[in-house]
Amino acid sequence: MRAIVVGAGIGGLTAALSLRRAGHEVTLVERTSRFAEVGAGIQLAPNANRVLRRLDLLDAVAARAARPNHVSFRTWSDGAEICRYLLGRAVEDTFGAPYLQVHRADLHTALAAAVPPGSVRMNTDVVGIDQDDECACVTTAGGERLRADLVVAADGVRSAARQWLFGADEAVFSRTAAYRALLPAAEVADMDLPDTGIWLGPDRHVVHYWARGGELLNIVAVFKTRAAEESWTAQAEPGEQLREFGGWDPRVRDLLERAGQVFRYGIHTRSPLPRWNTGRVTLLGDSAHAMVPFQAQGAAQAIMDAAVLGDVLVGATPAEVPDALDRYVRRRLAAATSTQNASARAGEDFHLPDGPEALARNARMAAHAAGNVFMPQATAWAADVLDDQAPS
Template structure:
């Protein structure tokens, strides 16, 4: 039985571990965290990601802990009026083969931990990768070591495994930060009617949607900020800072921000698309391979797609090197397109009132067609055909 070491126990790493176990691999997961704490943030899953979770037998459990986002709405930043809306719910599922869901990240993470057959090795910060023709050795900061046939770097934007695969390179700072939080639905004006909700304005925008069956509203509020460079899930700020950043906006926005019991704040980084993801026995997945800004809502979905493709190619009898090459070839073009598109969306969402906003609003009428290629994607069909589109 081949041994796979997954470095990183986030959503991408755990999904990969589960998918590999279902294919008969022995999988060990390592994470630098000493404990897996609950992170107050939401994630979204579209039809493309849900297709993988359904195939892994986790689809019903995911649906049970999530909120189905029944429509998408774009609101004017100040007046709050809707300038574009479109049904999702049943329409989306029929069109794209699965639901569009909002989840509390901690709920989703716990579900994946329960589905993984084993316990992650915590307190294991990877500091070195030693690859030979016969295997891969990992060295951790505490002096311990591990051996595997294949290593998967799922250790995020500042991946240690990445430095083994490709030349070190600094992340790209977007000069933007975001406030994040969760608010009980009854403390959000009109919160019980929220689907996937955008407020777009000059130099700023906010995205909000329900999670945990509609009990909570998750928000992410984006602001230009070249001074705030801290990229950390645990960084906190006062809700008043977020409210001040959106002074003059719709009361729905400012009340949502004000009612967050705990507001996180972090700087947004991505990387230039990589030319290479893999060596003979080591590869990358999710943010370690293609960190993207969150403006396309695809970070989680792309990591889940990666996991499915990686497990599939490693299980069909190819050499490890060939399997990793095929995985990289399938995934690289698609993730590059979404990375670059996510950058462009930030600019589109934050244009000032006037002709530029009017032009953007008119383009939104074609939104379902514009994003169809992302959401209708079937990673299993792509594996069968070898198509990266």
């Protein structure tokens, strides 16, 4: 069977590898002319890492990752610890795979290196997808029509394919944006920081953790705003992040002040869909379920999509593709939508104003941590919808 995957991000690359593993011929098309080191840190929970292990990529990713021991939730103004959860060996022993913190480019490089170069078409902009009972076709900006038995649209939060399949539907601005920066470990060695820190405050929160084996500290400072560009490369004005986080704990402000190059990006999502597929074409990853990143599951959910897509297509013939895609969506849509909703709720909880609601949240979090070793989202880490009958 022949498949075309549109978009060579984390979801698209993992889909290409999963489909090849299922025995199919795959062409990956990407509109950019080369893979670039964009983005910063990304957290990979055990559900994603079990898939990477299946693809024989976990060791390569883990070699460039940090393995945090714990996560500490703290108050914005004085850094008092609300609660603490275990990560590290406890997570790996319980969920069958580690919790890793990586540079997005390192993950992307590991995935891209596993895809045969001859199956990748860079600098190929897709301007249309159509299909009939026998095949699906991708039309490029250069006028080519590429035929396949299956088309997977992994074209991101601004997915054009989603509109071609299901009509006008724009990305939704979450009314939050984030500053992000990477600091070399040597520049923060004198600071008293938790292994992984999440600082909660009115209309804002800050996350920091290690990446690239502890060489870099990744900082993400989220704030509510009325408008912000959705861009990985838009730079903040000098000192802008300090003005947004005035009055915060001195350690947070010190981190933000030490950050050299600071980027600002608007966080966009997609509204849940009742289905992701039609005929021989399906959505995958952010094109289907882009979510706010407040449970660190966006990339993991795309990776899970790709794994399940490969599972349902093991041994499939071209005629069986539409039914197989129905099975893929049945196995993934509810879980991904649930994670979308949980991430949105987490953002609301993180950003409560000072007062009774925030105090009640802190007490609730402390009580949960007293009775549970792992964070509430660990239920997603345990979810394993992979098919045991798929090839090992």
